Amino acid sequence: xxxxxxxxxxxxxxxxxxxxxxxxxxxxxxxxxxxxxxxxxxxxxxxxxxxxxxxxxxxxxxxxxxxxxxxxxxxxxx
Amino acid sequence: xxxxxxxxxxxxxxxxxxxxxxxxxxxxxxxxxxxxxxxxxxxxxxxxxxxxxxxxxxxxxxxxxxxxxxxxxxxxxxxxxxxxxxxxxxxxxxxxxxxxxxxxxxxxxxxxxxxxxxxxxxxxxxxxxxxxxxxxxxxxxxxxxxxxxxxxxxxxxxxxxxxxxxxxxxxxxxxxxxxxxxxxxxxxxxxxxxxxx
Numbered sequence: 001x002x003x004x005x006x007x008x009x010x011x012x013x014x015x016x017x018x019x020x021x022x023x024x025x026x027x028x029x030x031x032x033x034x035x036x037x038x039x040x041x042x043x044x045x046x047x048x049x050x051x052x053x054x055x056x057x058x059x060x061x062x063x064x065x066x067x068x069x070x071x072x073x074x075x076x077x078x
Numbered sequence: 079x080x081x082x083x084x085x086x087x088x089x090x091x092x093x094x095x096x097x098x099x100x101x102x103x104x105x106x107x108x109x110x111x112x113x114x115x116x117x118x119x120x121x122x123x124x125x126x127x128x129x130x131x132x133x134x135x136x137x138x139x140x141x142x143x144x145x146x147x148x149x150x151x152x153x154x155x156x157x158x159x160x161x162x163x164x165x166x167x168x169x170x171x172x173x174x175x176x177x178x179x180x181x182x183x184x185x186x187x188x189x190x191x192x193x194x195x196x197x198x199x200x201x202x203x204x205x206x207x208x209x210x211x212x213x214x215x216x217x218x219x220x221x222x223x224x225x226x227x228x229x230x231x232x233x234x235x236x237x238x239x240x241x242x243x244x245x246x247x248x249x250x251x252x253x254x255x256x257x258x259x260x261x262x263x264x265x266x267x268x269x270x271x272x273x274x275x
Contacts, residue, residue, distance in 0.1 A: 044252065045194075045196065049258060057100045064093035
């Protein structure tokens with residue numbers, strides 16, 4: 001397999017993984033329901049814990065997009 | 079040559095899509111898993127629609143936010159607004175201005191750890207003013223009477239949701255340190271306010 005094909009396959013695999021990660025919600029995952037059957041639990045109102053993974057996904061996808069655009073632009077001018 | 083250009087083009091488009099979705103998800107769109115709860119009574123059904131909360135205004139910390147009406151999520155917890163700029167009123171509880179505990183929540187930060195609508199809620203102190211503007215443009219004036227921070231599993235739920243000795247408006251958001259395994263912060267900040275007029 002050529003280096004370009006390997007790079008393309010890796011990029012596709014990353015994008016699929018990143019897409020799955022980005023699709024995850026920050027909805028409540030912690031059960032804080034009180035003991036009373038009609039008492040609701042407290043809300044989960046913070047998403048800052050996802051900052052690192054979001055930053056990595058944004059940076060990597062931007063790099064791939066810019067790289068792909070550069071390749072397409074270069075081949076067009078060749 | 080043509081096939082390679084197609085592959086590079088598809089990868090580029092996919093990368094742009096992932097970037098856009100992640101950015102929107104991190105900065106603006108926070109979908110919550112609100113589920114139907116037919117066993118819970120919507121108190122607002124007895125209240126004229128014009129008296130339901132529409133905006134939350136807190137002059138000291140510069141909040142002027144739209145109030146969404148939310149229920150519960152799949153875990154049985156109060157649901158949250160679907161973005162980082164609105165706040166959410168618990169529609170199965172008391173409407174603001176009525177005897178009981180009206181509860182409003184809001185995000186403390188977004189998916190890039192930037193400020194959410196309730197980022198500066200911890201700056202409120204006893205005596206500060208909080209206002210609710212209803213759908214009919216009536217203004218309800220509340221004052222902060224108490225503020226507490228609790229471990230996220232030890233919040234006094236009856237005090238937060240079920241008081242009956244006055245007309246309370248309780249504001250809640252997250253605080254403390256993020257627990258990655260729980261996908262939650264380890265504290266909850268609650269600002270208790272009481273109706274003035």
